[in-house]
Amino acid sequence: MNVFTPYEIKNLKLKNRIVFPPMDLYCSKGEGVLNDEHYVHYVSRAVGGVGLIIMEATAVVQNGRISDQCLGIWDDSHVEGLKRVVDGVRNYGAAIALQLNHAGRKCRANGDDLNYTVAPSPISFDDTYRVPKEISKKEIDEVVAHFREAAKRADQAGFDAIEIHGAHGYLISEFLSPLSNKRMDEYGGNIDNRVRLLREVLEAVHEVWPSHKALLLRLSATDHLPEGMTLEETVQVVNRVKDLVDIFHISSGGVQQASIHLFPGYQIGLSETIKHRCQVPTIAVGLIKDFDVIEEILGNERADLVAMGRALFRNPYAVLQKAFEKGIPIEYPGIYEEAFLDKLR
Numbered sequence: 001m002n003v004f005t006p007y008e009i010k011n012l013k014l015k016n017r018i019v020f021p022p023m024d025l026y027c028s029k030g031e032g033v034l035n036d037e038h039y040v041h042y043v044s045r046a047v048g049g050v051g052l053i054i055m056e057a058t059a060v061v062q063n064g065r066i067s068d069q070c071l072g073i074w075d076d077s078h079v080e081g082l083k084r085v086v087d088g089v090r091n092y093g094a095a096i097a098l099q100l101n102h103a104g105r106k107c108r109a110n111g112d113d114l115n116y117t118v119a120p121s122p123i124s125f126d127d128t129y130r131v132p133k134e135i136s137k138k139e140i141d142e143v144v145a146h147f148r149e150a151a152k153r154a155d156q157a158g159f160d161a162i163e164i165h166g167a168h169g170y171l172i173s174e175f176l177s178p179l180s181n182k183r184m185d186e187y188g189g190n191i192d193n194r195v196r197l198l199r200e201v202l203e204a205v206h207e208v209w210p211s212h213k214a215l216l217l218r219l220s221a222t223d224h225l226p227e228g229m230t231l232e233e234t235v236q237v238v239n240r241v242k243d244l245v246d247i248f249h250i251s252s253g254g255v256q257q258a259s260i261h262l263f264p265g266y267q268i269g270l271s272e273t274i275k276h277r278c279q280v281p282t283i284a285v286g287l288i289k290d291f292d293v294i295e296e297i298l299g300n301e302r303a304d305l306v307a308m309g310r311a312l313f314r315n316p317y318a319v320l321q322k323a324f325e326k327g328i329p330i331e332y333p334g335i336y337e338e339a340f341l342d343k344l345r
């Protein structure tokens with residue numbers, strides 16, 4: 001198995017193992033509306049040959065935006081712009097997923113309104129963030145319904161897959177972590193309670209998301225803090241939701257400031273543990289820039305797919321370039337073949 005071995009799960013038929021992970025461009029100028037900057041960015045990555053593109057954190061409701069510049073999918077009017085990107089990306093043989101998010105206490109949108117943000121408990125991320133309102137049971141039900149509606153719209157826009165954002169200290173991740181979830185009701189305390197919102201969201205999404213289409217979940221496998229989520233607890237979370245998820249995208253951190261020991265591939269071990277302990281397909285991500293490292297991850301079955309974020313920001317054509325260097329016969333996009341195969345008309 002190598003980078004260019006196809007991968008298939010449900011409707012996803014990926015031409016290689018490289019994923020472009022969700023990365024917020026923070027460039028929406030209207031209320032969550034998509035523009036040419038998004039289009040050019042995502043279609044360029046598809047031209048560059050990645051197997052799967054996961055579009056950035058897209059808010060299921062206004063106060064679920066990370067910033068005023070984030071994409072949204074809380075209104076039917078958002079579907080048209082998203083569909084344009086889906087169609088553009090498809091033209092180049094990449095599959096495309098959309099990441100659905102609620103930012104919880106890390107919402108910085110609508111900055112003047114001190115009552116705008118919600119979270120499991122009224123604890124701010126740090127001094128620079130607003131203190132959130134403790135979300136009520138009724139509001140939790142509304143959030144679940146927003147995810148359901150968002151999934152329906154993502155299907156209408158033609159996405160091949162959706163990824164639920166359960167990582168990086170946004171709302172779902174805030175419920176999972178004991179650092180941000182101090183609730184005394186059925187959503188706080190033991191792991192079954194902290195996972196409850198996530199399961200409700202996944203179950204609601206399944207009501208509308210076609211069963212033949214893939215569903216991904218991104219998790220922070222550890223908070224990198226002694227009192228926070230540990231890898232061991234994340235194994236328990238995965239085991240409690242894996243009947244509802246096709247691929248787990250394993251990241252870490254983001255619930256609370258922590259000093260993280262960063263090095264190339266620093267999260268690969270988290271993916272490996274979850275893949276083997278829980279027997280689920282995973283995506284490894286985090287400071288992975290080198291194709292030899294990717295071969296190692298895939299060859300040693302430490303993940304099924306590998307995401308390259310900043311590396312593909314720097315060089316969107318890295319995948320084509322690697323196929324060219326290795327002499328792997330891939331389908332180059334249209335006229336690009338002339339550049340890589342030194343053909344002349």
Ligand SMILES: Cc1cc2nc3c(=O)[nH]c(=O)nc-3n(C[C@H](O)[C@H](O)[C@H](O)COP(=O)(O)O)c2cc1C
Pocket residue numbers: 021022023024025056057099165167168218251285286287288307308309310311
């Ligand atoms: C500018 C920027 C925006 C990001 N936006 C998102 C996002 O919308 N959703 C998400 O889950 N992660 C987001 N991330 C995290 C990336 O998906 C990825 O996990 C991280 O960059 C590490 O991978 P890399 O070292 O290959 O870049 C973002 C990272 C950066 C640098």
